[in-house]
Amino acid sequence: MAQEAVARPREETLSFWKREQALLKARVVDWDTEAWQRDPAFPGLHRVGGVDVSFVKGDSIRACASLVVLSYPELEVVYEDCRMVSLTAPYLSGFLAFREVPFLVDAVQRLREKEPSLVPQVLFVDGNGVLHPRGFGVACHLGVLTGLPCIGVAKKLLQVDGLENNAQHKDKIRRLRAGGDSFPLMGGSGAVLGVALRSHEHSTKPLYVSVGHRVSLEAAVRLTHSCCRFRIPEPVRQADIRSRDHIRRSLGGPGPQQERSQEARRPKVGPERGPEERPGEGRAPEARSPGPRTHTKAPGPGAQEQ
Numbered sequence: 001m002a003q004e005a006v007a008r009p010r011e012e013t014l015s016f017w018k019r020e021q022a023l024l025k026a027r028v029v030d031w032d033t034e035a036w037q038r039d040p041a042f043p044g045l046h047r048v049g050g051v052d053v054s055f056v057k058g059d060s061i062r063a064c065a066s067l068v069v070l071s072y073p074e075l076e077v078v079y080e081d082c083r084m085v086s087l088t089a090p091y092l093s094g095f096l097a098f099r100e101v102p103f104l105v106d107a108v109q110r111l112r113e114k115e116p117s118l119v120p121q122v123l124f125v126d127g128n129g130v131l132h133p134r135g136f137g138v139a140c141h142l143g144v145l146t147g148l149p150c151i152g153v154a155k156k157l158l159q160v161d162g163l164e165n166n167a168q169h170k171d172k173i174r175r176l177r178a179g180g181d182s183f184p185l186m187g188g189s190g191a192v193l194g195v196a197l198r199s200h201e202h203s204t205k206p207l208y209v210s211v212g213h214r215v216s217l218e219a220a221v222r223l224t225h226s227c228c229r230f231r232i233p234e235p236v237r238q239a240d241i242r243s244r245d246h247i248r249r250s251l252g253g254p255g256p257q258q259e260r261s262q263e264a265r266r267p268k269v270g271p272e273r274g275p276e277e278r279p280g281e282g283r284a285p286e287a288r289s290p291g292p293r294t295h296t297k298a299p300g301p302g303a304q305e306q
Contacts, residue, residue: 007090008090008092009089009090009092014092014095017095017098018134021097021134021136021141022134022136024136024140024141024144024145025134025135025136025140027144028130028135028136028140028143028144028211028213029213029214030130030211030213030215030216030217031215031216032214032215032216032219033149033214033215034121034149034214036121037149037215037216037219037223038219040222042072042073042222042223042226045072045073045121045122045223046071046072046121047069047070047071047072047078047118047119047120047121048069048070048072048075048120048121048122048123048124048223048227048234048235049067049068049069049070049120049122049123049124049148049235050067050068050070050123050124050125050126050233050234050235050236050237050238050239051065051066051067051068051104051107051123051124051125051126051142051236051239052065052066052126052236052239052240052243053065053066053085053100053103053104053243054066054240054243054244054247056247056251060087060090060091061086061087062084062085062086062087063084063085063086063087063103064082064083064084064085064243064244064246064247064250065082065083065085065100065103065104065106065107065243066080066081066082066083066107066239066240066242066243066246067079067080067081067104067107067108067111067239068080068081068235068238068239068242069111069118069119069120069235070234070235070238072227073226075227075229075234075235077238077242078118079111079115079118080242081107081110081111082242082243082245082246083103083106083107084246084247084250085103087099087100094132094133094134096127096137096138097137097138097141097142100138101138101141101142101145104142105142105145105146108123108146108148119148120148120235121148121149122148122149122150122151122215122223123142123143123146123148123149123150123151123212123235124150124151124153124224124227124233124235124236125138125139125142125150125151125152125153125212125236126153126154126236126239126240127139127152127153127154128152128154128158128194128208128210129143129150129151129152129194129210129211129212129213130152130193130194130210130211130212131152131154131158131160131185131193131194131208131210132158132160133160137152137158137210137212138152139151139152139153139210139211139212139213140152140211140212140213142212142213143212143213143214144213147214148213148214149212149213149214149215150212150213150214150215151209151210151211151212151215151220151223151224152194152209152210152211152212153207153208153209153224153232153233153236154207154208154210155205155207155208155232156208157169157185157196157208158208160187160193161187161188161189161191161193162187162188162189163185163187163188163193169196172196173196173204173205173206176196176197176198176206177198178198178201179198179199179200179201179203179225179228180197180198180225181197181198182195182196182197182198182206182209182221183195183196184196185208185210192217193210194208194209194210194211194217195208195209195210195217195220195221196208196209197209197221197224197225199224199225199228199231199232199233200228200229200230200231202230203230203231205231207224207228207231207232207233209221209224
């Protein structure tokens with residue numbers, strides 16, 4: 001039976017969350033800290049991770065938190081951890097980390113205890129990093145709490161600091177002719193908050209890459225492109241596929257064809273998480289995302305999960 005959504009936090013809780021974000025933001029490192037990050041060929045990089053939280057269809061509380069580790073550059077899965085969890089915080093634009101990150105931190109800790117040799121050297125996060133209303137999105141939050149280099153990869157533009165998905169932005173997207181083409185996302189403040197990247201030759205929709213922690217934007221963009229067999233970076237893609245498979249196995253839910261319903265797991269108006277790629281743009285049909293998440297409160301126009 002589907003469970004009811006968690007109530008909106010009280011104002012004092014939101015104030016506490018904002019203070020927490022401000023304190024943790026001071027610990028974000030937005031430059032390359034590892035030798036392998038400074039070479040375009042990424043010598044010394046052997047393990048890349050991806051995380052995802054998938055929801056039970058029609059349920060805003062029960063979910064599956066997934067962490068996968070892939071070999072690099074082969075991009076083959078070498079570790080998988082999927083756990084059913086019960087979310088205690090509601091969805092609220094700008095505060096996604098308080099809803100999901102605790103479960104992802106737990107997954108990283110389990111990996112460190114069970115298979116320390118497989119701890120990823122970098123984590124891809126389905127969401128934004130410094131591209132955020134307060135400069136501290138879910139990729140930054142996870143990076144600071146785990147100490148791991150993190151890269152935020154979103155499928156929709158987060159419209160902050162004057163960034164708009166307007167005609168000028170769409171024209172720039174049309175000029176991305178080949179996989180690897182990109183342009184900077186400069187806000188009204190003059191700061192470059194991220195990069196719009198055409199991640200794959202056959203994908204016309206860009207990804208929005210931003211720094212999470214302990215990596216430069218340049219290295220984040222290069223590595224994201226390097227890890228894309230399809231539109232979505234393979235670590236995130238595999239975490240998504242395996243988390244939804246785990247839900248089906250755990251709950252005896254609908255088969256893959258039904259699971260691909262647009263009602264399945266993500267909001268139609270989606271923060272850092274936009275609609276998935278069309279067939280052929282990101283994954284085989286049987287592995288496509290079920291669509292937008294359903295959250296307790298839909299964000300306003302142009303908003304994205306953080």
